[in-house]
Amino acid sequence: MKILIAVTHLLGTGHLRRAINLSQAFVAAGHRVTLVSGGLPVPAFDTSGISLAQLPALHSDGTNFTRLLAEDGTVASTGYLESRCRVLKEIVEANKPSVVITELFPFGRRVLSEEFLVLLEAAHSLARKPVILASVRDILATPSSAEKALKTEVLIERYYDAVVVHSIRDSTPLNASWPVSTGLEKKLFYSGYVAQHTENPNPGLSVTAGDIIVSAGGGSVGRQVYETAIGASRLSSQLSTGCRWHILVGGSDAESEVVRLKNLASGTPTIIEPNRPDFRQLLQQARCSVSMCGYNTAVDLLLTGTPGVLIPFDADGETEQTIRARSLARQPYFSLLSGKDLSARNLYDAVVPLASAGRFKIDLNQFNGAVETVGFATKLAQCT
Numbered sequence: 001m002k003i004l005i006a007v008t009h010l011l012g013t014g015h016l017r018r019a020i021n022l023s024q025a026f027v028a029a030g031h032r033v034t035l036v037s038g039g040l041p042v043p044a045f046d047t048s049g050i051s052l053a054q055l056p057a058l059h060s061d062g063t064n065f066t067r068l069l070a071e072d073g074t075v076a077s078t079g080y081l082e083s084r085c086r087v088l089k090e091i092v093e094a095n096k097p098s099v100v101i102t103e104l105f106p107f108g109r110r111v112l113s114e115e116f117l118v119l120l121e122a123a124h125s126l127a128r129k130p131v132i133l134a135s136v137r138d139i140l141a142t143p144s145s146a147e148k149a150l151k152t153e154v155l156i157e158r159y160y161d162a163v164v165v166h167s168i169r170d171s172t173p174l175n176a177s178w179p180v181s182t183g184l185e186k187k188l189f190y191s192g193y194v195a196q197h198t199e200n201p202n203p204g205l206s207v208t209a210g211d212i213i214v215s216a217g218g219g220s221v222g223r224q225v226y227e228t229a230i231g232a233s234r235l236s237s238q239l240s241t242g243c244r245w246h247i248l249v250g251g252s253d254a255e256s257e258v259v260r261l262k263n264l265a266s267g268t269p270t271i272i273e274p275n276r277p278d279f280r281q282l283l284q285q286a287r288c289s290v291s292m293c294g295y296n297t298a299v300d301l302l303l304t305g306t307p308g309v310l311i312p313f314d315a316d317g318e319t320e321q322t323i324r325a326r327s328l329a330r331q332p333y334f335s336l337l338s339g340k341d342l343s344a345r346n347l348y349d350a351v352v353p354l355a356s357a358g359r360f361k362i363d364l365n366q367f368n369g370a371v372e373t374v375g376f377a378t379k380l381a382q383c384t
Contacts, residue, residue: 001031001381002095005135006088006119007103008038008112010060010068012250013218014294016042018166019103021194022135023050025370029378034095038084038112040071040252042218044277053091055084058112063221063316066111085118092122099131099377101164106155107140107178110148120159131161131380135373137295138167138193139177139320149179161380162187166194166295166369177323189376194369195299196280211246211271212351213286213306217294217313218250218275224342225311226261226272229290231344232351233268243287243355247272248279280304288354290347293325303367305359307333309350314339333360 003026007019016039023033027049035047038055058076061067068076092100100123105116123130134156143149156163165174169190174180180188214229216222226247233245247270249257254274261272276282280300283289289308291297301308310328312321322338329336335350 001098001378003031003033003099003101003377004036004092004095004097004130005033005101005103006036006038006105006116008055008058008109010039010058010065010109011063011221012294013039013042013045014296015039015103016045017196017218017296018137018194019135020045020047020050021196021370022101022373023047025374026377029371029374031374034091034097036088036091038115044275046277053087055087056080058084063318068111081115085115088115088119089122092119092126096126096128097123097130098128098381099133101133101135101377103135104137106134106152107136120155124159129384131377131384132159133377133380134160134163136163136165136174137320138165138172139295139323140174141318141320142177143179146179153181153184156184156187160187162189162376164373164376165190166192166373168192168366172327177320191372191376192365192369193299193302193367194373195303195367196296210287211244211282211285212288212290212355213282214245214247214290215275215279215297216250216292217297221313221315222250222292223257224339225290225292226257227264228342228344228347230261230265230268230270232348233265233270235344235348236269236351243269245270246282246286248275248282249273250275288351288357290351293321293328295324298324298328299367301328301334302362303364305333305361307354307357307360309335309337309347309354311337311339311342331360333357 005019005023007015009015023035026033034051034053036053040057040059057071058068061069070076070080165188216225229245258272283304283306286306289306293310293312310325312325314322325336328334337350
């Protein structure tokens with residue numbers, strides 16, 4: 001089958017990472033996948049086997065998701081946005097997919113509603129209408145009004161065959177963050193968590209057992225986390241000999257940020273470098289983690305059994321990561337530290353017990369979400 005997945009990441013790279021994971025699962029099952037990406041290119045991500053179609057790129061103005069910037073940093077013009085719509089329509093008409101998946105929309109990315117509606121109308125106009133699915137993570141940004149939730153439900157009813165929720169119903173049902181009506185509930189399919197394929201050990205990259213791994217995802221919002229970790233590393237003499245703080249820096253400005261942080265960390269037991277493709281391998285060797293609490297990071301922590309201090313991204317009223325972190329922090333292997341409480345001393349105090357906690361085990365069957373999504377989509381397509 002031909003599969004088309006449409007995603008636009010505006011700040012971090014988690015949405016694109018999850019869409020790639022799904023694409024790779026479809027490819028592994030013998031399907032042909034076109035992944036339409038509308039965010040900034042991320043060359044470090046492996047898209048081999050996937051047909052990657054890059055739209056004229058957009059990103060948000062920091063955490064202002066209603067102000068969209070073009071790739072060069074200028075405000076995206078009407079013409080720029082219209083060009084994305086044209087390209088999307090052309091891709092759908094040329095590919096004639098059997099399955100179309102929109103990542104997050106219509107539960108999010110409402111600022112891009114016009115282009116997603118162009119995509120959906122083009123799909124519905126094909127001689128053979130494809131199966132159309134919405135793909136959403138475990139926790140969504142709660143709608144600010146009943147009207148927004150109703151508009152989303154109207155779009156689901158009009159265009160979509162199902163909504164694939166990448167979580168476990170019993171542990172994180174969609175209604176934990178989104179109002180779910182009886183009608184919407186009937187369209188939900190819980191796939192389990194979507195995890196990246198385990199990376200093969202890379203002999204070209206060094207891995208040291210016992211480090212404290214500090215990360216803040218793929219976006220440029222981790223400055224406070226990085227700086228606080230450097231401060232905490234100055235207090236870490238009570239930890240065992242050889243324990244280092246290993247900071248992984250994300251974002252488009254990672255190279256310059258690494259230089260700045262290295263100057264700040266002079267004399268501390270700290271390693272600082274850009275994000276690495278073997279992040280999960282690092283976690284498997286780590287003593288504990290310090291991180292934000294995006295979907296992909298949380299999945300990696302659970303898969304590797306790595307205890308961690310969770311510092312949820314909560315700027316400008318963002319609640320998704322806080323809800324997820326609170327859920328995880330009910331377990332003894334995780335500690336929640338909010339942005340307002342983040343200090344070198346508080347971080348150090350949170351790390352000390354976790355650094356000696358050891359690893360925990362979890363049911364790995366919860367992480368077959370990509371494969372389960374492929375099976376569900378395939379079954380629906382065969383029934384149409």
